[in-house]
Amino acid sequence: MFKNKESKNFxxxxxxxxxxxxxxxxxxxxxxxNISGNGKYTKLCQTFIENKYSFKKCLLTNSCTDALEMxxxxxxxxxxxxxxxxxxxxVSTANPFILRGAIIVFCDSKKDHPSxxxxxxxxxxxxxxxxxxxxxxxxFSCDMDKIMSISLKYDLYVVEDAAQxxxxxxxxxxxxxxxxxxxxxxxxFSFHESKNIIGGEGGMLVVNxxxxxxxxxxxxxxxxxxxxxxxxxxxKYLWRDLGSSFLPSELVAAFLYSQLxxxxxxxxxxxxIWNNYYESLKVIGDKVKLxxxxxxxxxxxxxxxxxxxxSDQCFKLNKFLKNKNIYSAFHYHSLHTSPYYLEKHDGxxxxxxxxxxxxxxxxxxxxxxxxxxxxKIIDSVICFFNENH
Amino acid sequence: MFKNKESKNFxxxxxxxxxxxxxxxxxxxxxxxNISGNGKYTKLCQTFIENKYSFKKCLLTNSCTDALEMxxxxxxxxxxxxxxxxxxxxVSTANPFILRGAIIVFCDSKKDHPSxxxxxxxxxxxxxxxxxxxxxxxxFSCDMDKIMSISLKYDLYVVEDAAQxxxxxxxxxxxxxxxxxxxxxxxxFSFHESKNIIGGEGGMLVVNxxxxxxxxxxxxxxxxxxxxxxxxxxxKYLWRDLGSSFLPSELVAAFLYSQLxxxxxxxxxxxxIWNNYYESLKVIGDKVKLxxxxxxxxxxxxxxxxxxxxSDQCFKLNKFLKNKNIYSAFHYHSLHTSPYYLEKHDGxxxxxxxxxxxxxxxxxxxxxxxxxxxxKIIDSVICFFNENH
Numbered sequence: 001m002f003k004n005k006e007s008k009n010f011x012x013x014x015x016x017x018x019x020x021x022x023x024x025x026x027x028x029x030x031x032x033x034n035i036s037g038n039g040k041y042t043k044l045c046q047t048f049i050e051n052k053y054s055f056k057k058c059l060l061t062n063s064c065t066d067a068l069e070m071x072x073x074x075x076x077x078x079x080x081x082x083x084x085x086x087x088x089x090x091v092s093t094a095n096p097f098i099l100r101g102a103i104i105v106f107c108d109s110k111k112d113h114p115s116x117x118x119x120x121x122x123x124x125x126x127x128x129x130x131x132x133x134x135x136x137x138x139x140f141s142c143d144m145d146k147i148m149s150i151s152l153k154y155d156l157y158v159v160e161d162a163a164q165x166x167x168x169x170x171x172x173x174x175x176x177x178x179x180x181x182x183x184x185x186x187x188x189f190s191f192h193e194s195k196n197i198i199g200g201e202g203g204m205l206v207v208n209x210x211x212x213x214x215x216x217x218x219x220x221x222x223x224x225x226x227x228x229x230x231x232x233x234x235x236k237y238l239w240r241d242l243g244s245s246f247l248p249s250e251l252v253a254a255f256l257y258s259q260l261x262x263x264x265x266x267x268x269x270x271x272x273i274w275n276n277y278y279e280s281l282k283v284i285g286d287k288v289k290l291x292x293x294x295x296x297x298x299x300x301x302x303x304x305x306x307x308x309x310x311s312d313q314c315f316k317l318n319k320f321l322k323n324k325n326i327y328s329a330f331h332y333h334s335l336h337t338s339p340y341y342l343e344k345h346d347g348x349x350x351x352x353x354x355x356x357x358x359x360x361x362x363x364x365x366x367x368x369x370x371x372x373x374x375x376k377i378i379d380s381v382i383c384f385f386n387e388n389h
Numbered sequence: 390m391f392k393n394k395e396s397k398n399f400x401x402x403x404x405x406x407x408x409x410x411x412x413x414x415x416x417x418x419x420x421x422x423n424i425s426g427n428g429k430y431t432k433l434c435q436t437f438i439e440n441k442y443s444f445k446k447c448l449l450t451n452s453c454t455d456a457l458e459m460x461x462x463x464x465x466x467x468x469x470x471x472x473x474x475x476x477x478x479x480v481s482t483a484n485p486f487i488l489r490g491a492i493i494v495f496c497d498s499k500k501d502h503p504s505x506x507x508x509x510x511x512x513x514x515x516x517x518x519x520x521x522x523x524x525x526x527x528x529f530s531c532d533m534d535k536i537m538s539i540s541l542k543y544d545l546y547v548v549e550d551a552a553q554x555x556x557x558x559x560x561x562x563x564x565x566x567x568x569x570x571x572x573x574x575x576x577x578f579s580f581h582e583s584k585n586i587i588g589g590e591g592g593m594l595v596v597n598x599x600x601x602x603x604x605x606x607x608x609x610x611x612x613x614x615x616x617x618x619x620x621x622x623x624x625k626y627l628w629r630d631l632g633s634s635f636l637p638s639e640l641v642a643a644f645l646y647s648q649l650x651x652x653x654x655x656x657x658x659x660x661x662i663w664n665n666y667y668e669s670l671k672v673i674g675d676k677v678k679l680x681x682x683x684x685x686x687x688x689x690x691x692x693x694x695x696x697x698x699x700s701d702q703c704f705k706l707n708k709f710l711k712n713k714n715i716y717s718a719f720h721y722h723s724l725h726t727s728p729y730y731l732e733k734h735d736g737x738x739x740x741x742x743x744x745x746x747x748x749x750x751x752x753x754x755x756x757x758x759x760x761x762x763x764x765k766i767i768d769s770v771i772c773f774f775n776e777n778h
Binding site: 031033063101338 | 404405407411412415416419422423424425426440451452453454455458469470479480481483484485487488490578581582583587588589590591611612613625627628629630633634636638639640641689722724728729730777
């Protein structure tokens with residue numbers, strides 16, 4: 001698959017950005033003698049993000065999956081509870097709720113955007129519905145006013161799967177900017193190396209509903225009140241609840257902190273690359289669909305994708321680029337038709353989800369993508385659509 | 390609590406050992422551009438341990454808790470299943486099974502040793518019993534022949550919680566040495582910074598029963614066959630099962646690999662320290678109980694503990710040592726009487742477990758504990774028992 005990877009002119013699909021200070025912070029963590037969880041750098045990361053986005057409470061986790069597992073435990077998801085989420089998403093949106101016994105009710109994507117079709121959600125609600133998971137695909141915000149008003153009407157919880165959405169904003173109907181991840185009752189972010197801001201692996205739970213803050217910290221610390229113990233609030237820590245070891249190592253937190261220090265730098269560069277793709281590829285806009293930035297969302301430049309006319313064209317473009325040493329990538333298989341869930345799904349056809357599963361292709365976007373390489377990608381894509389198909 | 394920690398002569402309870410090569414390996418991981426999971430260092434760690442102990446399959450995880458969660462999923466633990474384990478253990482022995490719906494049946498400790506009393510297990514088995522968790526307290530092996538013969542008789546699974554037991558051996562009835570963690574169907578290790586060999590956080594699942602190997606790898610990779618995909622065994626990876634993001638960052642794996650390279654060095658030093666405690670404190674053996682090394686176990690020098698006559702003496706010793714800038718530590722609260730499980734427990738009194746919860750105290754043991762400091766600890770303990778009580 002990666003036969004040309006050794007080539008000097010190889011353009012990878014993703015290349016993690018390193019700020020240069022990661023090792024300095026990791027060394028500092030080691031010199032303090034603390035490399036397990038909830039140390040200096042965990043606190044620095046959490047405080048940085050809480051301050052920057054006015055989030056009430058942030059807890060670093062080993063992964064976005066971990067953060068969603070914490071959400072499922074916090075919401076007391078029980079066997080038989082139904083959770084509504086898009087089918088066009090990563091398996092980790094669904095697994096944390098299934099682990100608690102939930103039935104996943106998959107919702108289709110919008111016709112003009114891969115994220116959940118908010119207008120279909122209400123029709124999927126039953127007496128067993130407990131929560132809606134809004135996945136901010138490619139970092140673009142879902143229409144959160146719509147989703148929150150449904151949640152209010154039916155007394156449901158909203159969990160934002162903001163894995164790809166760090167540093168993005170929802171634009172509400174009054175044109176007020178709200179940080180993505182700060183709107184639902186709970187939110188989950190990813191710092192996996194494929195994301196804008198990275199810790200290797202790593203994720204974060206954001207608690208927006210204050211009722212969940214105290215319990216979140218206990219679940220995070222293996223079901224104990226150890227965090228309160230370290231703060232001197234209790235004499236000894238005890239087993240008080242369900243929980244797991246959701247805390248990442250300080251090695252991960254120190255790495256992440258270095259990235260957060262460079263957040264604006266990283267984001268600005270990615271936006272330049274994203275906008276360059278968009279402006280340059282407009283010329284083939286009648287032949288392939290470019291990303292549709294929703295009116296209610298800003299753009300955090302996490303991903304640049306094209307929607308081909310079908311699976312065949314998508315595969316051909318991928319191969320065409322690969323022959324030029326450019327690595328593009330497809331994205332999700334529809335979860336509702338995956339081997340694990342096909343028999344459990346209620347049989348509804350999710351036509352838009354399947355369309356994106358078949359025809360969406362992602363182009364390289366990373367901090368170090370230089371102008372020459374990007375121009376090569378742009379020229380190749382234009383060439384493919386103009387000359388070949 | 391740690392008011393004297395700043396003092397030059399302060400002797401901490403634990404001090405993580407750093408081999409000096411951790412940063413070199415972490416830098417190498419960064420230079421490869423891979424700091425998420427299942428990369429070069431994850432594979433190096435797994436292969437190292439598989440080869441050293443002839444384990445069939447090792448999978449690094451974010452924590453020992455994670456490894457136990459994988460075990461609970463692999464064993465298809467369902468609501469109502471009963472799992473037998475000691476009450477004198479960390480909450481993470483129990484939570485992973487409770488998360489799958491299990492009822493925990495807590496077993497008492499032995500009169501002469503804090504680990505599970507194997508002779509009590511058979512009396513706790515019902516038609517709902519699914520598994521026994523053998524926790525190798527302080528790294529000392531449980532009597533695995535006894536436990537495995539019970540599991541065979543009643544068709545139960547055995548999970549070894551080997552969190553503290555890296556590099557230790559069980560001595561079977563034929564005097565054959567078997568690596569701890571290589572005997573039960575599944576085993577879980579910890580590389581938390583409080584352990585002999587560390588990755589900051591970090592753990593490992595060991596699969597001894599080959600029937601579980603394929604599924605373990607899928608559960609590890611979020612319920613997908615991505616690991617097989619990377620090996621080129623499948624064309625694309627799909628959602629095939631329950632799972633979570635159990636893979637640690639390569640930052641953690643690189644750190645751990647440096648420690649594994651120094652395993653013998655670390656273990657030899659710890660054993661010298663442990664033996665020095667044991668030989669030097671024999672003189673007060675009529676006043677306080679020293680650790681009883683079971684005949685069927687070697688000693689990996691994870692922990693040196695004393696069993697005082699009661700809680701009061703234990704607190705006094707802790708305070709006495711603290712006044713000399715020496716930090717000792719109590720250990721587990723009985724899980725069956727903890728706030729989370731008291732109402733769920735069946736009411737049996739676990740007299741030995743409660744005894745250890747009240748009267749066991751741990752002395753500092755770490756690679757860099759020098760002879761002078763250890764002598765100060767030894768002299769102080771002898772002084773306490775000879776002069777004060």
